[in-house]
Amino acid sequence: MSTPSVQKVEDISYKDFMDNFYKLGIPVVFKNASKVWKANGLFKPEWFRKNFGERAIDKNGRKYTMNEVLDLVESSSESNPAPYPFIFDIPALMPEVLPLIEPLDLNYARPNWLSSKWFQRGNWGSVTEIFIGGPGGRFPYVHLDYYHLNAWITQLYGDKQFTVFPRGQEAYLYPKNDDPWRSDINIFEPDYNKYPLYRNATPINFTVSAGETLFIPFGTWHTAYSLTPTISVAFDQLNAKNFKPFMRDVWLFKLREGKMKAMASYAYAWLAGQSCRLAHT
Numbered sequence: 001m002s003t004p005s006v007q008k009v010e011d012i013s014y015k016d017f018m019d020n021f022y023k024l025g026i027p028v029v030f031k032n033a034s035k036v037w038k039a040n041g042l043f044k045p046e047w048f049r050k051n052f053g054e055r056a057i058d059k060n061g062r063k064y065t066m067n068e069v070l071d072l073v074e075s076s077s078e079s080n081p082a083p084y085p086f087i088f089d090i091p092a093l094m095p096e097v098l099p100l101i102e103p104l105d106l107n108y109a110r111p112n113w114l115s116s117k118w119f120q121r122g123n124w125g126s127v128t129e130i131f132i133g134g135p136g137g138r139f140p141y142v143h144l145d146y147y148h149l150n151a152w153i154t155q156l157y158g159d160k161q162f163t164v165f166p167r168g169q170e171a172y173l174y175p176k177n178d179d180p181w182r183s184d185i186n187i188f189e190p191d192y193n194k195y196p197l198y199r200n201a202t203p204i205n206f207t208v209s210a211g212e213t214l215f216i217p218f219g220t221w222h223t224a225y226s227l228t229p230t231i232s233v234a235f236d237q238l239n240a241k242n243f244k245p246f247m248r249d250v251w252l253f254k255l256r257e258g259k260m261k262a263m264a265s266y267a268y269a270w271l272a273g274q275s276c277r278l279a280h281t
Helices: 014-022 045-052 066-074 095-101 196-200 240-255 259-279
Strands: 028-030 056-059 062-065 086-089 128-133 150-157 160-164 204-208 213-216 222-226 230-237
Touching (some): 062 066, 066 086, 240 259
């Protein structure tokens, strides 16, 4: 029996991507899709120090400047890893970066309804972010992306190991009762006494290197681990294929703020989706 893997593709057409990966919900790594970005080959620690050294974020109740983040990342080790991940919201904190990551869709992540004026209003889980990490840095948990959005992650500096799980293995991952998009299992050191069904899971581990882009289809459990100092750009995608589970998440998330809020948000999102559907037919 062959070991599951995630395929890496080069110079694939949009149609082949849609037919062989997107429509089937299969993760894939593009080896050179990022060649259309000016950021490719540019996003390195020294470039961020020079241009954004004093830009700051809050993490775990503490403020970190970019220079402080990079100091921590560059001294990070397997035995003493830097906090992971450090996340910078590009539109809010580094709008100067936006022209360097155009076209954001890399000519593959389309259509993307999140780019419409409809979904640019309100909070629908959509982000465009820079992730920075150091050796030994692990994403805190295995998870599904909220709102069942597709995730696109372009590694622009360093190597990162990703782990994904084939669809249908939710029962082996013990989703939390109060947060079913998240698992508490430490897959790097699993406690089989506490999570015996995890023995049946088939984690797929693979490395994404500088210049490569990972597509993670909605509903795919995943996590990440920095092997070296890493810098990546991540954004989300919504369209007709994941609109139904997206709407289900809209209801569940907004219901936490009250039934009236859930009803209003659901109605707006449904109308926005129909408008986007018509625009792309």
